[in-house]
Amino acid sequence: QTIFRGRHFIDLEEFTKEEVDTMLEVSFDLKKKFAMGVPTPYLLHQSMFLMFFEQSTRTRNSMEAGFAQLGGHAGFLDSSSMQIAHGESAKDTAIILSRFGHAIACRYCNWGYGNKYLTEMAKWSRVPIMNLQCDLYHPFQALADLMTMKEKIGDLKRTKVSIIWAYAESHKKPISVPVSQLLLFPRYGMDVCLAHPKGWELPDWVIEKAKANAAKFGGTVTVTNNEEEAYENAHIVIPKNWGSWVNDQTGASIAGATKVVDEKLMAQKSWKCTEAKMATADKDVMYMHALPADRNNEVEDSVIDGPHSIVFDEAENRLHTAKAVMTLLMGGR
Numbered sequence: 573q574t575i576f577r578g579r580h581f582i583d584l585e586e587f588t589k590e591e592v593d594t595m596l597e598v599s600f601d602l603k604k605k606f607a608m609g610v611p612t613p614y615l616l617h618q619s620m621f622l623m624f625f626e627q628s629t630r631t632r633n634s635m636e637a638g639f640a641q642l643g644g645h646a647g648f649l650d651s652s653s654m655q656i657a658h659g660e661s662a663k664d665t666a667i668i669l670s671r672f673g674h675a676i677a678c679r680y681c682n683w684g685y686g687n688k689y690l691t692e693m694a695k696w697s698r699v700p701i702m703n704l705q706c707d708l709y710h711p712f713q714a715l716a717d718l719m720t721m722k723e724k725i726g727d728l729k730r731t732k733v734s735i736i737w738a739y740a741e742s743h744k745k746p747i748s749v750p751v752s753q754l755l756l757f758p759r760y761g762m763d764v765c766l767a768h769p770k771g772w773e774l775p776d777w778v779i780e781k782a783k784a785n786a787a788k789f790g791g792t793v794t795v796t797n798n799e800e801e802a803y804e805n806a807h808i809v810i811p812k813n814w815g816s817w818v819n820d821q822t823g824a825s826i827a828g829a830t831k832v833v834d835e836k837l838m839a840q841k842s843w844k845c846t847e848a849k850m851a852t853a854d855k856d857v858m859y860m861h862a863l864p865a866d867r868n869n870e871v872e873d874s875v876i877d878g879p880h881s882i883v884f885d886e887a888e889n890r891l892h893t894a895k896a897v898m899t900l901l902m903g904g905r
């Protein structure tokens with residue numbers, strides 16, 4: 573029997589394909605019940621803490637609303653107003669909060685720190701730690717993306733999905749979204765194409781792990797610097813900006829790498845999702861984006877607002893997948 577209750581949710585790689593399938597089934601069930609107005613008080617009287625080191629619209633509100641719909645109460649914690657600001661450790665914070673409630677969820681995207689912080693909390697917490705996005709993974713986003721694809725397409729085998737780097741004015745973004753997508757989609761037999769300009773590589777270990785997942789589950793992973801190749805005959809495109817400082821050979825901090833990135837970035841303005849590029853994809857191609865999107869830099873308005881865009885369905889599914897994960901980890905057996 574698969575046991576979910578009490579487990580941490582930091583990275584979908586920690587869950588088997590069958591377990592991810594269960595998360596999806598529960599998500600679809602909760603979505604249906606939500607549409608029908610059927611109460612889902614699976615986590616009645618439970619408390620959880622939502623710690624944010626960075627801003628959020630979708631993640632915070634899907635967790636907060638979702639947990640209330642499950643009968644619990646989620647307290648929002650801005651890290652700058654906690655004793656973390658005075659140096660209190662991840663260990664002490666996790667021990668204390670886990671004595672007060674039933675789960676702790678945290679967003680901490682700072683490169684080189686976020687995942688380590690969550691892992692340290694998981695070591696000391698007596699309740700589940702949930703990753704609301706760190707520097708390496710955004711499991712809630714990838715799960716909602718997968719749910720949306722299943723909803724639109726069904727069996728995803730041989731579906732060509734292209735994860736494409738896109739230019740954005742504000743480029744201080746973690747690599748967590750493309751990493752989680754690249755690791756998860758091949759597990760569903762998809763043909764995943766990762767496209768980016770030279771200099772925007774994801775770490776080698778990510779590519780190796782994604783290819784291993786593809787070999788195990790019948791998908792494929794190709795990496796290219798050719799944007800045209802990514803759009804050609806694609807069934808799904810996900811053009812999104814991701815950070816480049818991770819490849820800064822100097823190993824500089826984000827702040828230290830900014831100047832280098834800015835100069836490189838300006839040369840890549842053509843990496844934008846346009847109607848012309850979408851026309852080279854499959855006729856039923858779908859445009860996805862985790863949001864927020866940098867309109868008119870990452871994507872033309874006519875694409876994100878057009879008939880091929882499913883970004884709002886994708887964002888809506890953040891609610892249902894969040895509820896499924898909370899239900900399984902906090903109420904499951």
Ligand code: CP
Pocket residue numbers: 627628629630631632705713862863864
């Ligand atoms: N996609 C996503 O995580 O959105 P937020 O940053 O608004 O939470």
